[in-house]
Amino acid sequence: MNLAPLYIRLQHYDRFQVDQIMPASSLNEGINDNETNLCTLLIALSHGIRLYVDKMAIDLRQGSCILVLPVQSYTVESSNKETQLARFTFETFEVEGMTLNRVDHPSLLCGYPYHLLFSQVKQILGNEAWINNQFCSSLSTSEMAMMQGRLQLILGLMAQLDEQAAQLQNKDKIKLVQQTVQYIEQHYDEDLSVEQLANMAGMVRWQYSQKFKTLTGKKPTDYLVQLRIEHAKELLCNSTESLSKIARQIGFKDEYYFSRCFHKLTGNTPREYANIHLHTQQRTVIDSLGRKIHVPTGATRIVTDGKFTLGELLVLGISPIGAAISIMGDNVVYHNRLRNIHSIGYWADPDKIAPLQPEFILLSYYPQDLQELDALAPTVVLDKKFRLFERLRYIAKLVERSKEAEKWITTYENKVRLVRRQLADAYVAGEMATVYLKLGAKFYVMCQTGLAASLYESLGFRPTPKVMQLIEQGQAWIEIQQHQVNHYAGERNFIMASPQELQTITHCPQIATLAKLTPSKTHFVDFTWNHCDPITRERLLDVLPSIFKKKTM
Incomplete structure (x- = not known):
């Protein structure tokens, strides 16, 4: 301001x-x-x-x-x-x-x-x-x-x-190291090296290690190992998986090295620790259907459908054992974090969930086979009307991570203000904007989900009257005919498509006509940004300036 x-x-x-x-x-x-x-x-x-x-x-x-x-x-x-x-x-x-x-x-x-x-x-x-x-x-x-x-x-x-x-934009050395600490906390289960982290901070290894220890009191490798062991504790108390599988889930390639590190930091072998700390305490929660659900305290063996829950769990530091990731693949910006998650199909398939032995199931929709799922594990159904912050807070309370949720929300709000300051000369708050999605020959108008949610809820854009009518009707998106594309056009238009389609999208007659209506205010965006989870919403803020600067991405 x-x-x-x-x-x-x-x-x-x-x-x-x-x-x-x-x-x-x-x-x-x-x-x-x-x-x-x-x-x-x-x-x-x-x-x-x-x-x-x-x-x-x-x-x-x-x-x-x-x-x-x-x-x-x-x-x-x-x-x-x-x-x-x-x-x-x-x-x-x-x-x-x-x-x-x-x-x-x-x-x-x-x-x-x-x-x-x-x-x-x-x-x-x-x-x-x-x-x-x-x-x-x-x-x-x-x-x-x-x-x-x-x-x-x-x-x-x-x-x-x-x-x-x-x-927060000041690129001094300590703040750059802080960013890598956050990266480690989010990607601890990946193959990380000190060289990789030092490159992210723009420093040579010795300089990075020195400043990392000044900031955290530990060497980068020691910090990573301790973080992995903390996550291992949660898995050991709530899992019947083999040690080798648990080791892989938290980023260790070698089961025996994992056991040595665990014993060194805790004084117990992994199985000894599990036997000491195993518990079956439960909490009662109310889901969107008004049902009382008994959820195990400290549960980590969670299965979810994923559309409005997977990114939320990941940002809270919980990786579910199963999710409906069949249609996600490379179509989400955090696809590298899906590799240790079992696929349960396109929806919550009871036959695929049963072998995973979950402690509870978290869904963002009302399933037809709810009784069957409830027989496998306590099943919590989210309110589909929840916005991002409401949804994140509810899930955080469910998994006892409310502090993490509030920390993320504060960081996100600060980041939104920074981006809006950066874009102060690119657009005016209150502009009417429309988001289109092109999939092959089909066209869709996004109402209040995906990229549209970020534009309307965070950046201050307004939906056009026709889009607002759809939002009031409870529509998340609608399919439209090609000749209707211009009917929903705003003062600024965002057109999403796959990377392949973006190569030739300007040859589409409907898109070409739309671009002529707002020649300097039509933006083409990779459809991987069309998600509502907190990971996508936060990373989108980093690329918004480039979206506004050029027509294609």
């Missing part, structure tokens, strides 16, 4: 209680409807508020601040009648000499919540009696000046969050 070139002029301030569902018409009471250039800053003064910006849901917690553009509409809802929102509406101007030029689309980071400390927000807003009025339309000049200063302070705190996130 760059406030330096802008002059902010406060127009209105109010604080109100959120009474269940409040539409924009009731929220705007007292504000002149002709003032269509006003930006809005909303501040959650209570927990439990859900905001809809252009009908896209955003959950706010106490202290959350969010900016809404003039072209956007919003409603708020809450089940708690005591929840409160504060609202500033203001104009923005660019200063040229002695002239103020109104800016209808300021370079502010809109549509994404900033999580400020509520104690800071409360201190800034103050506790004057008049502040609790339904609408403060009769503020004196001094009171408006005071509120103008408070608005500037809150915007300044939001800008500070951006600056702190921007500091």
Whole structure:
């Protein structure tokens, strides 16, 4: 958020209680409807508020601040009648000499919540009696000046969050080593070498090892071995697999070397450790069907269908023993992490799951053979309406990894802000965008899944009216006829296809016509980015700048 070139002029301030569902018409009471250039800053003064910006849901917690553009509409809802929102509406101007030029689309980071400390927000807003009025339309000049200063302070705190996130881009040596530590934690089961990690950090081996030990207190090889042993502990307590298979699952090629390392670090052989720590404690969870499911505590032998669960489990540090990976193959960006996972077919096939002896089964859809699956292991069915963060938090609670989930969400939010800053000159928040998928002769419009979810939920793009209708109907995607391609076109269009099809896609008449409608705002994207899992969503942020810079990838 760059406030330096802008002059902010406060127009209105109010604080109100959120009474269940409040539409924009009731929220705007007292504000002149002709003032269509006003930006809005909303501040959650209570927990439990859900905001809809252009009908896209955003959950706010106490202290959350969010900016809404003039072209956007919003409603708020809450089940708690005591929840409160504060609202500033203001104009923005660019200063040229002695002239103020109104800016209808300021370079502010809109549509994404900033999580400020509520104690800071409360201190800034103050506790004057008049502040609790339904609408403060009769503020004196001094009171408006005071509120103008408070608005500037809150915007300044939001800008500070951006600056702190921007500091993550500094490529100093320690931060580069930190990135390789994260890589080790995510890829510990792969064949990693110190040379490979040093190359990732852009250092020679001796320099990398020295800085790695300064950061972690261990040599790279010792750190990797200890990480693998920690994962081995989980497998040994919940697995009947042979030691050789467990060794391979955590990255050891040699069973005997694994046993020596394990004994050195724990004082027990692997089997001794399993016998000491084996337990069968259970927790009760409620799934989307309202069923009480008894899930073993510390379970790691998990089978999942994979569409909206596999990436979530992997990012939480859990590799399931089986998943429906038959159709994934090389079509996901994390295909290298699938090699130790047994395939259970295209869906959750009970015949293929039974030999794996899972502790519980996690599904993102309602299966017809639920009874048969429940007989194999406790089966948890996710709510298909869950968005990324909701889904990740639910799964994390299920597998007792809530801290890991919150850490990932914070990292992702910071990364989104960085990318939006990088792309500030490439697009304007609030642009209408459409995502198409071309598979052979078939065309699809993506509604709120895959790449479309990232664009709408994280980058601040808006669906076109026709796409919004589909989202409201609960559609994730629809197939369209070739002659309908232009009917859904937005101000900016993203066309996904396989790498092979991307070579000749501009020869397609429908695509060529679409590209002519938005010649500088049509982007061609590899369809491997069309997934909603956290791994894909996070890695997509790294390639978005290149997608915007060139038409083809």
